[in-house]
Amino acid sequence: MGGYAALVGIVFAETGLLAGFFLPGDSLLVTAGLLASSEGALNVWMLVVLLSAAAIAGDSTGYAIGYHLGPRLFNREDSRVFHKDHLARTQRFYQKYGAKTIVLARFVPIVRTFAPTVAGAGKMHYRTFLLFNIIGGIGWATGMTLAGYFLGRSIPNIERHLHWVIGVVILLSILPIVYEWRLSKRSRPATQHPTASR
Numbered sequence: 001m002g003g004y005a006a007l008v009g010i011v012f013a014e015t016g017l018l019a020g021f022f023l024p025g026d027s028l029l030v031t032a033g034l035l036a037s038s039e040g041a042l043n044v045w046m047l048v049v050l051l052s053a054a055a056i057a058g059d060s061t062g063y064a065i066g067y068h069l070g071p072r073l074f075n076r077e078d079s080r081v082f083h084k085d086h087l088a089r090t091q092r093f094y095q096k097y098g099a100k101t102i103v104l105a106r107f108v109p110i111v112r113t114f115a116p117t118v119a120g121a122g123k124m125h126y127r128t129f130l131l132f133n134i135i136g137g138i139g140w141a142t143g144m145t146l147a148g149y150f151l152g153r154s155i156p157n158i159e160r161h162l163h164w165v166i167g168v169v170i171l172l173s174i175l176p177i178v179y180e181w182r183l184s185k186r187s188r189p190a191t192q193h194p195t196a197s198r
Contacts, residue, residue, distance in 0.1 A: 003042060007032055008054040011141070014113060015058030018065065018073075021086060021113035026144055033148020044149045048142050055137035059102070059116040063129055066120025073121065090114035099124065102132035106140035 010028055013020035029051065036044035066073065073087065090111050094101045105115035119129050 004046065004050055007047070008050050011051050011054040012058040012061075015055050015116070015137075016061035016065075017058075018062070018113060018117060021110050025109065025112060026107075029141060029144035030148035030151070033145040033150075034152040035148075036145070037149045037152025044145065047145050051141040051145060052138045055106070055141045056133055059133045059137060060130070062113070062116030063120035063124075063126070063133075066117035067123065068120075070117075070121025073117065086110055086114050087118060090118045094118050094122070099128055099132055102129060103136035103139065106136040 007028065010020075010023050011025065014023035014025045032042060032047050032051070033044065036042040036047055090101075090105070093105065093108070093111050094115065097104055101111075101115050102119060105111045116129070116133070
């Protein structure tokens, strides 16, 4: 049970506690699925249930933090574990996708950690938040875990190349961040151009 408890704790911290943004959510779930594909290591359906519950509970905790401490968070000074840039980036994501952010953010590192806090700070209706939280939490935890599980079942001895699998998962997970960053870089000169021409 120690392995399950550690996985649940990491998923909860990454999704619910602002200081957990650096934790390896996507790669952890895929790795857990890979381990479950080996006989006797972990039970994949137990993982799906526990990790989905941890993801949902984590987002609800993040919402509560934002709801009660929202203004103070946005005025807080940067530190090693807290950067207002992460909140600002999540706000832009939220403005673009609205309530769907709670689902979409599950698949974007950093944004995944801060999205529920921004929703709470913005006083998003909790029933709406909870609906998207459940959909996103189950979809993310189940999808990533089963992806690792079926990958392990389909490719013999893939666990011997676990570092490559983790590297690919990390690369794919940061692509949305790179894409958003490039879009913001492109749009910045366009918004500043009229001011410069006066």
